Amino acid sequence: MFGRKSSDSGTVVRVLAEQVRRDISTGRLEPDAKLKIDELRQRYGGSAHSFREALTQLVNEGLVEASVQRGFRVASATRSDLEDIVRLRAEIETLGLGWSVKHGDLAWEGAVLAAFHTYSRLCEKTASDRTGLAIEWDEAGRHFHAALVSACRSPRLIDFQARLYIQSRRFRYVELIEGRVDLDVEKSDLREVVDAAIARDAAAARHALSHHILGALGR
Template identity: 75%
Template sequence: MFGRKTQDSDTVVRLIASQLRRDISVGVLAPDTKLKIDELRQRYGGSAHSFREALTLLASEGIVEASAQRGFRVASATQSDLEDISRLRAEIESLGLGWSIKHGDLRWEGEVLAAFHTYSKLCMQTDADRQAFAIEWDEAGRHFHTTLVAACRSPRLIGFQDRLFTQSRRFRYAALVEGSIDLAAETRGLGEVVEATLSRDADRACELLSNQILGALTR
């Protein structure tokens, strides 16, 4: 009975965290916004305890900042933040892709192809209506990049990659809506990454992926 209660509470926390994470990613909760638990409860529903747990979880992901004196607030999103996140993403994802190419099997290759197919299709749809498909596009991009490193045999690297991608989502979403992402060019670039990956050309695949991620700094 107690185990079920704990499990239900954990589910509520994850759901709240998911909603807050999405609203931070799409700018509904803007950078540096103070996150007052009473106001959040009125907006989303849920207990004060659940929101504290959810905000603590998001703080561990780096998209919320916690202070004993000032409570919680949305993390900043400056150009310096983007540069730091992008450079780390380029290093971590390239490393993970290299290890995945070394260890990945045919099933992993199929998953990479499927994830890229979904993402490329959503890039085409999103290019026609960036507001309508932005969230689906973002999720498909996250899944594709996660799949690239999924066979690296390092849970810690996978966790770090996921955290960095989560931190990058606000910048990607803003760039998409502002029209500064060339979705056709991104699709072509990632297609080259996939081609090199399936050819098991780790050096080329990692270089292409790194360049693709660092392209965010020149938009």
């Protein structure tokens, strides 16, 4: 019984965190906006305790900031924030990809190819409905980039890559909606990454991935 209660509570926290995470990523909760527990409960439901735990989780992810004086607020999303996130992503993901190319087996290759196929197809569909498919498109992108580093044999790198991707989502969302993401180039860039990775050319794969990620700074 105690285990079930704890599990149920954890599920509620995860659901609340996901709802707030999604709304931060899509801009419904704007950068620097105050996050008042009572207002959040009216909007999403849940208890005050569950929301504090959910917001603490998002603090650890870098999407929410907390202070004794100011409480919780959405983290800033400035040009400097974007540059910092993108440069770190380029370093971490290319490192993880290089290790995955070295250690990955056929199952890893299959996961990468499957994730790329899904993302590529969503790029094609999203071209005609950027607003309606933005969340699904971004989620497919998250799975693809996670697949690239999944065989790196470093749980800490995998965790850091996931956090950085989450922090980059609201920038990517806005860029997509505003038409600043060329979806054909997106597919072409990542096809180069996949081809080089499957050919076990770590240097070429890392170069292609770095070029792709850093391209966000030019949009």
